[in-house]
Amino acid sequence: MLIQRLAIIGVGLIGGSLARALKRANAVGEVIGCGRNINNLQQAVELGVIDRYDTNPAQAVTEADMIVVAVPLGTIASVFAAIRDNLSAQAIITDVGSAKATVVADARQHLGNYLPRFVPGHPIAGTEKSGVAASFAELFEQHRVILTPLQETDPQAVATVSTMWTQTGAEVIEMSVTxxxxxxxxxxxxxxxxxxxxxxxxxxxxxxxxxxxxxxxxxxxxxxxxxxxxxxxxxxxxxxxxxxxxxxxxxxxxxxxxxxxxxxxxxxxxxxxxxxxxxxxxxxxx
Amino acid sequence: MLIQRLAIIGVGLIGGSLARALKRANAVGEVIGCGRNINNLQQAVELGVIDRYDTNPAQAVTEADMIVVAVPLGTIASVFAAIRDNLSAQAIITDVGSAKATVVADARQHLGNYLPRFVPGHPIAGTEKSGVAASFAELFEQHRVILTPLQETDPQAVATVSTMWTQTGAEVIEMSVTxxxxxxxxxxxxxxxxxxxxxxxxxxxxxxxxxxxxxxxxxxxxxxxxxxxxxxxxxxxxxxxxxxxxxxxxxxxxxxxxxxxxxxxxxxxxxxxxxxxxxxxxxxxx
Ligand SMILES: NC(=O)c1ccc[n+]([C@@H]2O[C@H](COP(=O)([O-])OP(=O)(O)OC[C@H]3O[C@@H](n4cnc5c(N)ncnc54)[C@H](OP(=O)(O)O)[C@@H]3O)[C@@H](O)[C@H]2O)c1
Ligand SMILES: NC(=O)c1ccc[n+]([C@@H]2O[C@H](COP(=O)([O-])OP(=O)(O)OC[C@H]3O[C@@H](n4cnc5c(N)ncnc54)[C@H](OP(=O)(O)O)[C@@H]3O)[C@@H](O)[C@H]2O)c1
Incomplete structure (x- = not known):
């Protein structure tokens, strides 16, 4: 199995669709969701998008081998800060934010030793809707996903994130942050x-x-x-x-x-x- | 029959779709098309959009009781000038131009005595395509058509043009040119x-x-x-x-x-x- 335990921080349109697509592809063992609103997370469980949830990001990432941060750009820094001290040794962290320079700056500031395990990403797919109810497994099919690895990023982490997106039906491309x-x-x-x-x-x-x-x-x-x-x-x-x-x-x-x-x-x-x-x-x- | 002989000057997306819709509604006897390009007009005959054609606007309007001018805005004045002296006594003239003040000015300048028989119109429907090949009978269904009659416009002419558009499935609304x-x-x-x-x-x-x-x-x-x-x-x-x-x-x-x-x-x-x-x-x- 590509991912044993996946933690999705921000189970909305993008995070929810990614979880659905990976489940459909049998590419993931367990999916843990994290958000602020229990009703949303409960709905995500009922929809089969996630298996369980934790509203505490630090708890949600415990023993996860893949962490996808899919919250609004303005809150990514606080998520990085919250999870840093609870990451497992082999964890890979990626995000889906629509802009990359600020996310990379957030990662440099808050991820500490885990910076090489962070793969900045952005799926070029979406709709005008939000929330887990709008998520669907096909969202990324035949769409592009851009990864913007840094000089210090571990190539193995890039390869795994790339494979993850390929499993959703997307085409993965690398380019610079700028x-x-x-x-x-x-x-x-x-x-x-x-x-x-x-x-x-x-x-x-x-x-x-x-x-x-x-x-x-x-x-x-x-x-x-x-x-x-x-x-x-x-x-x-x-x-x-x-x-x-x-x-x-x-x-x-x-x-x-x-x-x-x-x-x-x-x-x-x-x-x-x-x-x-x-x-x-x-x-x-x- | 609402219209005995319909002359469509400009058999493109809008003119062609109107002809198709009126034929489908059995609201028209004969449809004569007019344009500059014989290949287009021949295609319009083959598609069943018009019954016959004449590249001379003055000829095309002979004995027509309804004349729809559906050419680009910049050429409407020349069409008015070309047809004025060949209109039958009971002819009603309307247009589909996307702006109305200039068309009304063109009508005042070129239609002479026929000004009261001219009903300025504009169907709020279209696609990004052009030409008779893109025309279809359903284009105006559940769309609005705006008529902007003048003080001197014959109410009978307005009523007939309004009925014509209603036959295409459109809703007709009147407002001022401005x-x-x-x-x-x-x-x-x-x-x-x-x-x-x-x-x-x-x-x-x-x-x-x-x-x-x-x-x-x-x-x-x-x-x-x-x-x-x-x-x-x-x-x-x-x-x-x-x-x-x-x-x-x-x-x-x-x-x-x-x-x-x-x-x-x-x-x-x-x-x-x-x-x-x-x-x-x-x-x-x-
Ligand atoms: N929508 C698009 O078209 C699109 C396309 C590509 C990339 N993106 C990127 O994807 C990310 C998410 O967008 P989206 O469209 O999926 O938004 P969304 O549907 O609103 O989902 C965002 C989720 O994040 C959760 N959340 C918000 N603040 C949080 C926090 N501080 N901690 C934990 N969870 C939090 C929200 O749930 P709670 O309210 O329960 O916390 C919500 O479920 C954004 O960074 C955006 O730039 C969006
Ligand atoms: N498309 C829209 O979305 C839309 C919506 C509402 C209203 N309108 C209005 O509808 C009118 C026509 O637009 P359309 O989209 O139907 O354009 P179109 O598909 O290009 O059709 C215009 C037709 O007029 C003919 N034509 C051009 N100049 C002519 C002339 N001097 N004498 C006779 N025929 C002439 C052209 O054929 P030949 O090349 O063979 O002459 C062509 O078939 C315009 O006034 C536009 O403002 C358009």
């Missing part, structure tokens, strides 16, 4: 910020009820990600602040130029931007 | 401009191939509308220029404030915007 944070700022964090900002602009308008009444299919798809968990996205904005501010700056510069072109009836400019965007979208997401 | 253009700028035109602008920002980056490789489900949904026809959206930007510039201005102001909040670690502000947006999205599109 590169991860830049790529994700562009493809995930920026779209979420724009969707939230757009919906908020409309929601503040006096005629908002009337306005949303005429929102058709395109709007629904475009704004779906604005239904994501605000706390999680708040954490991501602060955790990946620098990369996000940089891509927001590029976006704002480009948008300002497009606004000027619309003001000045610059047909050529507008047509060029729209055509280039359509070609890129059709080519890469078609 | 109100239409403001609401659509917010719910449709702004999202399309943001999607195009975002994809273009990423497409211009040196690592674009690498970036788009990590674009997951959320990104795909968010940018789907950037695959829409660039020409159509170019026309919409110029046709609804004022309302679009106004909502773009509000959006840019709000985005700038959010950027400042991220820069300043203003947790409260970020959380408020994201939560308000999620509530609005869940409430109105949930």
């Amino acid at each position: 590169h991860h944070d830049e790529v994700l700022a562009a493809t995930s964090h920026l779209p979420h910020i724009l969707a939230y900002s757009l919906v908020d602009t409309l929601a503040k308008m006096a005629e908002r009820t009337e306005i949303f009444r005429f929102a058709a299919g395109g709007f629904r798809d475009f704004t779906r990600i604005a239904s994501s968990d605000p706390q999680m996205w708040h954490d991501i904005c602060l955790a990946n602040q620098q990369a996000i501010l940089q891509i927001l700056d590029s976006f704002k510069t480009d948008l300002t130029q497009l606004i000027t072109a619309i003001q000045q009836n610059d047909s050529q400019y507008i047509a060029t931007v729209f055509s280039r965007a359509k070609s890129a979208r059709d080519k890469f997401c078609g | 109100h239409h253009d403001e609401v659509l700028a917010a719910t449709s035109h702004l999202p399309h401009i943001l999607a195009y602008s975002l994809v273009d920002t990423l497409a211009k980056m040196a690592e674009r191939t690498e970036i788009f490789r990590f674009a997951a489900g959320g990104f795909r949904d968010f940018t789907r509308i950037a695959s829409s026809d660039p020409q159509m959206w170019h026309d919409i930007c110029l046709a609804n220029q004022q309302a679009i510039l106004q909502i773009l201005d509000s959006f840019k102001t709000d985005l700038t404030q959010l950027i400042t909040a991220i820069q300043q670690n203003d947790s409260q502000y970020i959380a408020t915007v994201f939560s308000r947006a999620k509530s609005a999205r869940d409430k109105f599109c949930g």
